[in-house]
Amino acid sequence: METSLHDALKAARRSAGMSQAGLADRAGCKQSAISMFERGRTDVLAWEKIVRIAEILGTDIRPYAAHMIPTVLDDGRILKCCTNFACERNIPRMIADRLMVRPTFLYAADDADTFCPECLAKMISRCPNCDSPVKRGNGCSACGTPYVVCSIPGDVSQVANWVAARRREIRDAMAMNEEFRTDD
Ligand SMILES: [Zn+2]
Ligand SMILES: [Zn+2]
Structure with missing residues (x-):
């Protein structure tokens, strides 16, 4: 049951009751970028933006970060x-x-x-x-x-x-x- 990063963030957004537009607004990116990202185009968003989105949604993306970028996200990053x-x-x-x-x-x-x-x-x-x-x-x-x-x-x-x-x-x-x- 490997969940991918975009699926995890999509699920987190939905369970937070947030629209793509609402999330885009808070994260400072375009709704279309969120839409494409959620369909698996993880390259449409810069890594910092993905981290920001995860923060907004309260999602721990370190398991995915380890896969995408071999490092640990932490306060001391x-x-x-x-x-x-x-x-x-x-x-x-x-x-x-x-x-x-x-x-x-x-x-x-x-x-x-x-x-x-x-x-x-x-x-x-x-x-x-x-x-x-x-x-x-x-x-x-x-x-x-x-x-x-x-x-x-x-x-x-x-x-x-x-x-x-x-x-x-x-x-x-x-x-x-x-x-x-x-x-x-
Ligand atoms: Zn490079
Ligand atoms: Zn120098």
Whole structure:
């Protein structure tokens, strides 16, 4: 009787007497995302959002988290990010003629390895250069080291073209993922 994560959260929502729209409202996402998620498209919601939904519904998702991401969710969980340049959750952008990649973040326990739910790369919780804790952003706020090392050769115009193509590629792949925002 293996219940899946989306079935468990769907059942929890129903027993809480909450509509998809009501849950979406509280979790800060679209009703359509909840709908797709409940039908098994667990990739439409970012992990942090799934955690938030589970909190709202009072559901313990650690048994599922262990399956989806090998770590334990707890109050002491910390921010980690994926530093894989090829990861489809890591979104490239041009900032003042410089290629930057915004990594994907999630909260996870400090004392366990965490692997990116997209590319399975081991995620980092500390700056590889100065050991400062990972914070949201393109790179370390303490020493300026980018979290994702970019390796596209060529001049600025070629890089810009590559970024545009890569963003389209990622947008297509993650069309339903509301975490993708072109906020530049
Ligand atoms: Zn990744
Ligand atoms: Zn640093």
